[in-house]
Amino acid sequence: MTDAVTAARALGFTELAAEGPALRERLGHFRKALGRQFVGKEDIVDLMTVCAIAGEPLLLVGPPGTAKSELVLKFREALGVADEDAFEYMLTRFTEPAEVFGPLDLGELRGGRYLRRTRGKLPAARVAFLDEIFHASSAILNALLTVLAERRFFQDGAAVAVPLEVLFAATNDLPVEDELVALRDRFPLKALSLPVHERRFGELVDAGLAGLADRELGRRPWAEGHATLADVVKARRYLTWQMGRGETPDRERFFPETTFGELRRLLRTLAREEGVPVSDRRVVRLYRLIRARAWLLHGGAVEREDLLLCAHLGETRAQLERLAERVPELLG
Secondary structure (H helix, E strand, O other): OHHHHHHHOOOOHHHHHHHHHHHHHHHHHHHHHHHOOOOOOHHHHHHHHHHHHHOOOEEEEOOOOOOHHHHHHHHHHHOOOOHHHEEEEEOOOOOOHHHHHOOEOHHHHHOOOOOEOOOOOHHHOOEEEEEOHHHOOHHHHHHHHHHHHHOEEEEOOEEEEOOOOEEEEEEOOOOOOHHHHHHHHOOOEEEEOOOOOOOOHHHHHHHHHHHHHHHHOOOOOOOOOOOOHHHHHHHHHHHHHHHOOOOOOHHHHHOOHHHHHHHHHHHHHHHHHHOOOOOHHHHHHHHHHHHHHHHHHHOOOOOHHHHHHHHHOOOOHHHHHHHHHHHHHHHO
16 A cells, blocks of 8 residues: 555656546446445545545534444545554544654663654554544643644654555534634534434435444445545645646636636625635645546536535534535535
8 A cells, every 4th residue: 555655646647637537437336436425425435535636634513322433434544544554533622642653762761862653553554533532631732733734744853754644534513712713723514413313214214224234244335446545645646737737727727617616706705705714825726636536526617516615614513504505505
């Protein structure tokens, strides 16, 4: 896995463009096959795939028992990511930095160097999942900000690159405390994971029993080998090459002027009428996410339906629930 991902990061545009159609097909099969493993969560699987391709973290928001952890676990397994390349942890206010970033190397400490042994911890992972992320202490949160924003971790005062490619986090609810605003802002999109038993009771029972049987019998039908983490990295690099290539702006080639204007009006309306914060950084990251969705779902220029990603810009659970109705209304 590591060799394949490393090789993918070294590919140039010509090689990636030649593989582009097959790459998109593999990732399309991946998201559809994984989506079939869940009842009423297909849109979340699509969103997870889009965020992974765009290189953005995704925050899953919802009450306990709504498959947040299961979504991430099966996503990782479906990509064929080995345990040694993954890190999963539930954070509490008592969680120590050593549990997330690794214990101090006592041998190095005796020599005057403040280094952590990161094997098996977040700084060594390619795919990570942090459950109840906002329960972490300030020491953990400060280090997480650097990992999320810059893909770097400080060892003895020196910044070290981390191999993290995909990060998901989960929370039962979105906090409003000022000290958590910076971390919340690192997640450009948030996905609501809500109960489905009121709408699809029978399907939920059938799928739940099948899932329990698969686990107990050691079967993993969701890990069908459609795509790998290397494919995700290739797709990201391909789109990055496209967006940063040539003298013609990317939006003139892949974002029709009318749709681009619609996005601008939509963001203005959400900021004015719904109180959704729209910073310069968020606009750029949202553009990348919309482009990734357009490429993954229909392979061409951005369409109006791709702007539905704006429904995931909410900063509170109530706001997310409101935007789930409001954004489709605004888009007609």
